[in-house]
Amino acid sequence: MSTTAVAGTRFNWHSDEMKARRKARYAAERRLRAYGLIAIVFALGFLAFLVGSLTFTGYKAFTQTVATVSIDLSKAELDTSDLMKADWRGAVRDTLRTQIGDLPRRQEKAYFDLFTSSAPFLVRDAVIKDPARLKGSSSFVIPLSDQADQFVKGEISRDTPESQRRISDEQIGMLDQLVSKGVISSPFNWALFLNADSRFPELAGLAGAISGSFWSLLVCFAISFPIGIAAAIYLEEFAPKNRFTDLIEININNLAAVPSVVFGLLGLAVFLNGFGLPRSSPLVGGLVLSLMTLPTLIIVTRVSLKAVPSSIREAALGVGASKHEMIFHHVLSLAMPTVMTGAIISLARALGETAPLLLIGMNAFITSPPDGIFAASTALPSQIYMWADSPERGFVSRTSAAILVLLGFLILMNAIAIFLRQRFERRW
Amino acid sequence: MSAYLFLLLIGAAVIAAYLGGSRALAVATTAETGRIKAHSRPIYHGLNAAIWTAAPAFIFLLFWLAFQSSVLNQLVVASYPGSDAMDSAAQSLLIGEIRQVAAGNLFRQPSPEVAAAADHLRSLQTYSTYLMTAISLCIVAVGAFLGMKVISPRYRARHSVETAVTVFMMFSSLMAIIITLGIVGSLVFEALHFFAKVPVTEFLFGLRWEPQIAMRADQVAGQGAFGVLPVIFGTFVISAIAMLVAVPTGILSAIYLTEYAHPRFRTVVKPLLEILAGVPTVVYGFFAVLTVAPAIRAIGAAVGIPSSPNSALATGLVMGVMIIPFISSLSDDAFAAVPRAMRDGSLALGATKGETIRKVLLPAALPGIIGGVLLALSRAVGETMIVVMAAGLIAKITLNPFDAVTTVTVQIVTLLIGDSEFDNPKTLAAFALGLVLFLITLGLNLIALRTVRKYREKY
Numbered sequence: 036m037s038t039t040a041v042a043g044t045r046f047n048w049h050s051d052e053m054k055a056r057r058k059a060r061y062a063a064e065r066r067l068r069a070y071g072l073i074a075i076v077f078a079l080g081f082l083a084f085l086v087g088s089l090t091f092t093g094y095k096a097f098t099q100t101v102a103t104v105s106i107d108l109s110k111a112e113l114d115t116s117d118l119m120k121a122d123w124r125g126a127v128r129d130t131l132r133t134q135i136g137d138l139p140r141r142q143e144k145a146y147f148d149l150f151t152s153s154a155p156f157l158v159r160d161a162v163i164k165d166p167a168r169l170k171g172s173s174s175f176v177i178p179l180s181d182q183a184d185q186f187v188k189g190e191i192s193r194d195t196p197e198s199q200r201r202i203s204d205e206q207i208g209m210l211d212q213l214v215s216k217g218v219i220s221s222p223f224n225w226a227l228f229l230n231a232d233s234r235f236p237e238l239a240g241l242a243g244a245i246s247g248s249f250w251s252l253l254v255c256f257a258i259s260f261p262i263g264i265a266a267a268i269y270l271e272e273f274a275p276k277n278r279f280t281d282l283i284e285i286n287i288n289n290l291a292a293v294p295s296v297v298f299g300l301l302g303l304a305v306f307l308n309g310f311g312l313p314r315s316s317p318l319v320g321g322l323v324l325s326l327m328t329l330p331t332l333i334i335v336t337r338v339s340l341k342a343v344p345s346s347i348r349e350a351a352l353g354v355g356a357s358k359h360e361m362i363f364h365h366v367l368s369l370a371m372p373t374v375m376t377g378a379i380i381s382l383a384r385a386l387g388e389t390a391p392l393l394l395i396g397m398n399a400f401i402t403s404p405p406d407g408i409f410a411a412s413t414a415l416p417s418q419i420y421m422w423a424d425s426p427e428r429g430f431v432s433r434t435s436a437a438i439l440v441l442l443g444f445l446i447l448m449n450a451i452a453i454f455l456r457q458r459f460e461r462r463w
Numbered sequence: 464m465s466a467y468l469f470l471l472l473i474g475a476a477v478i479a480a481y482l483g484g485s486r487a488l489a490v491a492t493t494a495e496t497g498r499i500k501a502h503s504r505p506i507y508h509g510l511n512a513a514i515w516t517a518a519p520a521f522i523f524l525l526f527w528l529a530f531q532s533s534v535l536n537q538l539v540v541a542s543y544p545g546s547d548a549m550d551s552a553a554q555s556l557l558i559g560e561i562r563q564v565a566a567g568n569l570f571r572q573p574s575p576e577v578a579a580a581a582d583h584l585r586s587l588q589t590y591s592t593y594l595m596t597a598i599s600l601c602i603v604a605v606g607a608f609l610g611m612k613v614i615s616p617r618y619r620a621r622h623s624v625e626t627a628v629t630v631f632m633m634f635s636s637l638m639a640i641i642i643t644l645g646i647v648g649s650l651v652f653e654a655l656h657f658f659a660k661v662p663v664t665e666f667l668f669g670l671r672w673e674p675q676i677a678m679r680a681d682q683v684a685g686q687g688a689f690g691v692l693p694v695i696f697g698t699f700v701i702s703a704i705a706m707l708v709a710v711p712t713g714i715l716s717a718i719y720l721t722e723y724a725h726p727r728f729r730t731v732v733k734p735l736l737e738i739l740a741g742v743p744t745v746v747y748g749f750f751a752v753l754t755v756a757p758a759i760r761a762i763g764a765a766v767g768i769p770s771s772p773n774s775a776l777a778t779g780l781v782m783g784v785m786i787i788p789f790i791s792s793l794s795d796d797a798f799a800a801v802p803r804a805m806r807d808g809s810l811a812l813g814a815t816k817g818e819t820i821r822k823v824l825l826p827a828a829l830p831g832i833i834g835g836v837l838l839a840l841s842r843a844v845g846e847t848m849i850v851v852m853a854a855g856l857i858a859k860i861t862l863n864p865f866d867a868v869t870t871v872t873v874q875i876v877t878l879l880i881g882d883s884e885f886d887n888p889k890t891l892a893a894f895a896l897g898l899v900l901f902l903i904t905l906g907l908n909l910i911a912l913r914t915v916r917k918y919r920e921k922y
Contacts, residue, residue, distance in 0.1 A: 064817035071719025074712040075732060078791075081784045082739055088754050089746070262635040269632035285912075287639045292838065292908045293901065294845025296872050297646060300897040303879065304649035311532025326642050333639070359625040387743025390847035390872070394879050407466070416745045416848075423749045423852060431753070438746050445741065 086442075093435025099224035099237060100179045100187040102150065102213065106130045106158065107172035118163050123155035127177075135212055145206050149183040149213075151237045178226070178237040179219070181429040183210060187219065190428070201428075227436060231403050232418065236429025239422070241437055246404040247317055247397065247412030248386060254321020254408055255328060255385050260378055262325075263332030264367075270333070271340045272362055291330040298327050299394030307395060315396040315411035323395060324385040331384070335377030339370040344463045372459030376452045383448040387441065389416040415441045465528055468599060472524070476517035479607050483512025483614060491616050503620035511620040514627050515610025520602040527595050535591065539584045544576060650901060653894035660888045661689045666895060668692065672858035672869075674878060674889050689892055691899060693858035697775070697868030701854060702843040704779025704864060705786055709843075710836055712783075713790025718820055720791070721798045733792075740788040748852030751781040756853060763865050770865040773855040779864070782849050786839045793835025793915075797828035834915035841907035845900060847872040871900045 047053065111126035131150065132138070138146055151157075154177045161175060162168050178184070182201045185191050191200050193207065213219050230240025274280045302323035306312045312319050343366045351361035367374075392398065398417040405412035413421070419441065422434040487508030491501040501508075536558045540546045543561075546554060557577075564573045564581035565588070573581065614620070658666065669690015716736065720729050756777040763770030770776075801824055809819040825832075855867025856877060878893040 060815055060818070064815045067817040067820065068719065068723050071715045071723060074715035075719055075736070077712055078716060078739060078784065078787045079732070079735055082735065084754075085742070085746075085750050088750070092753070262638055265628075265632040265635035266638060269629075269636045273629065273632065274636065283636055283639055286643050288912060289905060289908055290639055290642060292841060292904065293646065294842075294847065294872065294904055296845065296847045296875055297650070297897055297901050300875070300879075300894060301642075301646050301649055304653055304894070305645055309533070309649075310529045311536070329638060329642070333636075357621065357625065359628060383741070387741075387745070389743065389745040390851070390876065393851075393876055398880070409466070416743055419745050419749065420848070420852070423745075423752065434749060435753075438749065441743060442746070445743070449741070 089435045089438050089442075092432050093439045095188050095190070096227060096429075096432040096436035097224050098188075098221045099226060100184045100219060100221050101176045102134070102179060102218045103174055103176050103220060104130050104134060104218065105172050105174040108162065108169050109171055113169070115169060118159065118166075121159070123159045127154050127158055131177075134216065134218055135209055142205060142209075145203060146209050149179055149206055149210060151178045151180050151235060153233075153235060153238055154178075181236045181427055184237055185428055186210065187214075187221065190432075227433070228440075232401060232413065232421075234400075236425075236427050236433055239430070239433060241415065241418065241440060243401055243404045244413045244415045244418035244437070245440075247320075248414040248416075250317035250405060250408050250412070251320040251324060251392075251397075251414055252382055252386060254318055255324040256378070256382060258322065259325035259328045259332055259381075263329050263378075264336050264374065266329075267333045267336030267340060268362060268367070271337045272358070272366075287330045287333055291334065294390075295327060295388055296390040296394065298323050299391030301326070302391060302395045313409050313411070315399045315401075315413075316409050317397075317405060317412055317414075318408040319395050320392050320397050320414060321408065323391045324388060327388065327391070328381040328385050331381045332378060335381070336370070336374050339373035339377070340366060342373070342463075343369050369461070372455055372461075376456045379448050379452040379455070383445050383452075386444060386448070387416055389420055392417045393420065415444070465524065465595070468524060468596060469521075472517045472521055472599075472603065475603050475607065476513040479516040479610060480509040480513040482509075483611060484509030486611060487614050487620070490614055501616040502618065503622075507620040507624050508614050508618070510624045512607070512610035512614070514624065515613075516603055516607040518627070519606050520599045523602055524595070524599055527599075531591055531595075535584060535587050538587060539580055542583060543580050646901065650894055650898040653891055654898045657888055657891035657895045660891070665689060666691055670860070672874070674874070674892050689888065691896065693860050694869060694871055694874055694896070695899070696860050697854075697858060698844055698870040698872075700862065700864070700868050701775050701779045701782065701850060701870055702840060704775060705782035705843045706836070706840060708780055708783025709786035709790050709839060713787045713839075714794050714832065716787070717791045717794035717798060718824075721795055722816060722820055722824075736788045736791060738788075739784060742785070744785065744846060744848040745852070747781050747785055748849045751777050751849060751853035755781055759865075768865050771855065771867040773853060773867040774865045775854065775868045776864040778850055778853040781853065782843055782846055785846070785849070786843060789839050789842065790832075790835055793838065794828065794832045797831030797835065798824055800831065801827045830914050830917065834911045834913075837907050837911035837914065841904040841911065844907070845872065845904050847876060851876050871896050875900070 106126060107130075108126065111122075111129065113121040113123075113126060115121070128147065131147065131154075132143075135146065157177065158175055179187065182191065183206070186202050186207065187210065191202060197204050210219070226238065226240050228240060228245070229242055230238055231243035233239040270280065270283065274283075302319055306319045306322055307314055312322075347365050347369065348361055351365045352358070356364065392414055397412065397414050398421055399411050399413060400421070401411055401413060415437065419434055419437045422430045422437060484505040487501060487503075487505040491505070539561060540554055540558060543557065546557070549557065560573070561577055561580045561584055564577055565584045666689050669688075670692055671688055671690050672693050673688040720733060724732070756772060756774060759774055759777045759780075760770045760772060763774075805823055805827060806819060809823045810816070814822065850870045850873050854873055855869050856873065857867065858869045858874075859866070861868065875893045875896050878889055878896075
């Protein structure tokens with residue numbers, strides 16, 4: 036009886052009420068879909084904005100405005116017996132004076148301020164490197180000072196009122212004169228890669244930071260790679276399953292999520308204060324970074340060992356290999372490409388890590404590249420942090436340029452990892 | 464010097480491996496009339512000889528280098544006149560000065576006692592280096608001799624090599640525990656020093672954080688300058704803003720990528736999103752300072768809200784973007800773990816895709832998503848460079864996102880950059896903060912890992 040009653044009140048799917056309801060449901064569906072798309076667009080837009088704005092502020096640091104002048108050192112009255120103490124300043128100034136028409140004495144300071152104040156040292160070092168230059172005229176490349184460089188690059192506008200810019204109208208006039216004489220050019224800024232840090236933006240470069248990062252990563256790799264693989268093999272292949280190994284496992288997972296600054300505190304208290312290792316050195320930096328990368332490396336290696344099918348193990352054991360031989364000759368070498376990929380990716384992460392390096396003093400101001408793992412040095416990310424704090428205008432674009440260099444290294448490392456993964460990827 | 468010693472060890476090991484291998488071959492062939500009947504292959508004899516040669520000396524060197532400087536410090540201080548009367552703080556200052564003088568960094572003429580102590584330290588250092596070299600060379604020689612001596616056809620070199628390898632692997636897997644003990648030990652040890660100077664209650668419940676003032680000895684304690692609450696409050700304000708940005712964006716993008724997106728779209732977009740997680744945080748920090756903070760300030764000025772140059776909003780926003788891929792990929796996993804049948808059942812009843820997502824997928828995946836959000840929160844709390852560059856330095860309790868607040872990590876870094884004398888409460892406070900940070904993130908991680916794991920077992 037009741038069935039007919041239900042059949043009697045058959046649903047009218049085509050009623051207006053139902054149409055409106057359906058419309059609302061479809062609209063909700065489309066809204067959800069749109070929200071998802073908006074979220075993705077927001078995130079990717081932010082990424083594009085980040086890269087775009089860094090490129091926009093940074094690309095100018097890849098060129099440097101320089102003046103190419105020829106100096107006749109045989110005519111300059113130089114004390115050739117002691118090249119270090121000779122009057123380079125005078126020689127350089129005499130040459131610079133000849134580049135421009137007669138200047139009243141009170142304008143000379145403004146004129147010399149257009150060039151980097153380290154010009155005499157640049158000339159001195161070039162001559163000490165090549166003493167033949169003393170015997171005649173040869174051309175020298177002298178970078179312009181920061182404000183002149185910024186002006187030529189268009190960062191400082193001509194239209195700004197004179198009181199609001201760091202370059203005066205008369206200096207602009209002199210610059211125009213130099214430009215019209217063809218003395219000024221803007222070649223690629225090799226100094227950005229070849230020079231170490233400096234207080235003057237026109238001379239500051241990344242060589243010290245790059246080699247510091249290199250040494251730190253070398254130490255990091257030398258420690259975390261063997262220990263990480265050994266630990267992963269033990270935990271995956273040898274360790275009994277008991278509460279202690281469970282504890283180790285939980286520990287590794289937790290270590291992977293400990294904030295990096297805490298590792299810096301550890302390095303400060305144990306390596307610097309406890310063991311008395313040299314402060315600011317790539318050795319300590321690498322040690323701290325290796326402690327951070329170790330958990331990730333162990334996890335990655337375990338996963339890749341697990342992926343090797345048991346038939347390989349059984350076959351090796353079946354022909355009489357010992358357990359160690361089975362692992363080292365067969366399982367590990369089959370898992371190695373994945374392990375390498377994981378190692379490169381965790382090294383890339385270590386390359387970008389900054390906070391622990393600050394705590395162990397790898398933000399020191401050092402004007403020459405380190406020559407080993409014991410010398411004081413900086414690293415790329417801490418150099419970026421230091422430059423970002425510098426007030427000079429030229430350091431803004433240099434910071435962005437340094438970031439682009441760092442991102443370049445990261446992309447390179449990740450590309451290698453992806454290449455390795457695709458080249459050696461194995462489907463069992 | 465020690466670097467050369469390590470190189471020497473490696474060289475000695477290589478030579479020992481070669482000599483051991485060839486000797487094993489020779490012994491095996493002469494003993495049994497030309498036929499090799501040794502238990503192990505020559506390579507294992509060689510490796511065994513190399514391990515005997517290098518491993519003991521290597522371990523010795525590590526220990527010597529680790530404890531050399533603290534032993535030397537003790538010796539120098541003990542011989543310094545009047546050092547018994549000094550407290551540990553004065554002693555560490557003295558050591559610092561002596562070390563500087565001994566290294567040749569003279570800022571002013573040292574007192575005769577210090578100069579004498581520096582000479583003493585220098586001679587001790589030279590002596591120590593000679594001693595280290597001599598002892599390690601002896602160990603290498605003895606090890607090489609023993610390693611070569613054991614070579615015989617019967618000797619089970621492979622077993623002995625494998626045992627050594629196993630010991631190394633066991634030690635390596637203990638590293639995780641050693642690191643954790645190192646972290647907890649150093650944090651607790653230094654924090655206890657801090658709490659000896661500033662009462663724990665003051666630290667935990669104080670409402671003022673002004674560590675810079677406490678440089679003066681008479682202001683160390685009792686002034687409420689080391690109250691951690693404003694710092695923790697600031698940390699959570701910034702983390703909350705970051706989560707407000709990251710959680711909806713992350714979950715919505717995961718929904719779109721798993722449910723709606725074309726597979727090809729997904730393979731392009733997903734790695735792009737992951738890039739956001741791979742960008743070094745110092746880059747985000749610079750970006751926040753250079754671009755985002757001024758923009759937010761301008762917007763604030765346009766609508767009439769005064770904004771500080773280091774607003775919590777700018778910091779949190781940038782941090783939130785950093786966390787998006789983290790939440791996105793964890794929710795992605797959570798959605799993927801929901802069984803196909805549940806989805807199909809809902810669709811078969813006539814629900815739209817959106818209704819299925821909201822009424823079936825989300826509730827089913829919720830524990831996993833919450834675990835991911837907690838992990839992300841722990842990351843936000845521990846994040847350092849963005850806040851060091853973009854957040855403020857003054858600790859205050861405020862909910863206004865346009866105001867500047869400070870965080871635990873900012874304070875750790877600012878307290879420790881520059882000087883690291885372990886005697887004043889200012890430096891030690893950083894370790895107390897580090898302990899707080901470690902405990903907070905540890906708690907969040909443990910809950911998150913447990914939630915994720917529990918949930919995974921369900922289906």
